[in-house]
Amino acid sequence: MSDTELAGRLRRTAEKNDDGVEFSPAAAPLAEKLLGAAQEILARYPAGRERSALLPLLHLVQTEDGFVTPAGVSFCAEILGINKAQVGAVATFYTMYKRRPTGDYLVSVCTNTLCNVLGGQEVYDQLTEHLGVGHNETTADGKITLEHAECLAACDYAPVVTVNYDFTVDQATPDSAVEMVDKLRNGEQPTPSRGARICSLKEMQFQLAGFADPREGAVGDGVAGAPTLRGVRLAQEHGIAVAGFNLDTPITTTKPAREEQPGKVATAVQAVKAAVGTVAEKAAEKAGQVGDRVNAGKKTEDPQIRTAELRNPTASEPAKPEANAGATTGVAGSAPAGDAKPAGDSPRTPDPTRGSEEEK
Numbered sequence: 373m374s375d376t377e378l379a380g381r382l383r384r385t386a387e388k389n390d391d392g393v394e395f396s397p398a399a400a401p402l403a404e405k406l407l408g409a410a411q412e413i414l415a416r417y418p419a420g421r422e423r424s425a426l427l428p429l430l431h432l433v434q435t436e437d438g439f440v441t442p443a444g445v446s447f448c449a450e451i452l453g454i455n456k457a458q459v460g461a462v463a464t465f466y467t468m469y470k471r472r473p474t475g476d477y478l479v480s481v482c483t484n485t486l487c488n489v490l491g492g493q494e495v496y497d498q499l500t501e502h503l504g505v506g507h508n509e510t511t512a513d514g515k516i517t518l519e520h521a522e523c524l525a526a527c528d529y530a531p532v533v534t535v536n537y538d539f540t541v542d543q544a545t546p547d548s549a550v551e552m553v554d555k556l557r558n559g560e561q562p563t564p565s566r567g568a569r570i571c572s573l574k575e576m577q578f579q580l581a582g583f584a585d586p587r588e589g590a591v592g593d594g595v596a597g598a599p600t601l602r603g604v605r606l607a608q609e610h611g612i613a614v615a616g617f618n619l620d621t622p623i624t625t626t627k628p629a630r631e632e633q634p635g636k637v638a639t640a641v642q643a644v645k646a647a648v649g650t651v652a653e654k655a656a657e658k659a660g661q662v663g664d665r666v667n668a669g670k671k672t673e674d675p676q677i678r679t680a681e682l683r684n685p686t687a688s689e690p691a692k693p694e695a696n697a698g699a700t701t702g703v704a705g706s707a708p709a710g711d712a713k714p715a716g717d718s719p720r721t722p723d724p725t726r727g728s729e730e731e732k
């Protein structure tokens with residue numbers, strides 16, 4: 373499917389699905405082109421959960437402009453009934469949503485651990501020098517956007533270079549990467565190391581939005597390649613095997629039932645609780661004994677009364693304040709504020725023996 377065919381398909385779905393949704397002037401031009409496809413995406417989600425369609429919708433808006441434009445943000449927000457800040461938060465989080473115009477081909481060079489030790493950084497540096505652009509920059513002819521990427525999930529073929537997210541140069545060298553981008557800039561179709569023919573970035577965005585990829589070989593279903601199986605072969609050659617490993621062991625889809633046993637943390641928590649309970653019991657017992665002694669057999673179950681009894685065991689008369697109690701109580705002796713303020717925050721009572729500042 374070429375870009376022209378892609379535009380045709382979008383136009384047809386728009387005609388088919390136009391349901392009269394009103395868009396702002398900012399979003400209307402995009403809605404005219406993308407509404408049909410957007411409705412198709414929304415229909416995949418349960419009623420009330422349509423906002424989960426934001427990720428494919430952002431890919432969809434990139435089919436038009438190659439990046440997430442302000443109009444694209446408005447379109448997503450309006451069709452989902454969310455605000456633009458919510459759309460922006462998602463669009464700026466993921467690196468696959470571009471914030472600046474992109475070229476026809478996005479060339480990604482993996483510079484993550486395994487690719488890096490096998491020369492990924494040299495490949496990236498060579499491309500940077502050859503194309504005259506850095507990370508996330510586009511060549512002046514608008515053909516190539518370059519980026520260095522984190523692990524592209526093909527470490528067995530390291531270092532890897534993708535074009536529009538398709539694996540294009542496996543076990544890349546600086547020379548093989550330069551040869552590939554030169555062909556792209558000359559309008560040629562370089563043969564990728566595996567998979568389908570190289571498509572444009574806008575075409576790829578349509579597939580990332582969840583629409584079928586019509587390219588032959590786009591869906592990989594062959595046997596694993598030699599680099600992927602290298603570890604198995606080496607193990608076989610050297611007679612290395614995992615003890616008890618049986619290739620024919622059936623894969624169960626449900627977890628086998630197992631006896632419920634508390635984990636280490638649960639066991640420790642139980643032990644602590646038991647210890648705390650024992651200490652509390654002993655303390656209560658001790659307090660009871662003291663109370664029994666001082667009250668000569670009088671005992672109450674009310675903990676507040678019991679505390680008072682312990683403070684004033686004879687209970688013959690109210691406890692008298694100590695002579696200098698005010699000097700030692702400090703803020704704790706102040707009246708409670710009564711408005712949830714800490715005690716001591718109450719306004720000070722004016723001292724009648726002292727005149728005001730004005731009187732002086």
Ligand code: FES
Nearest residue numbers: 482487523524526
């Ligand atoms: S480290 Fe490069 S593909 Fe995994």
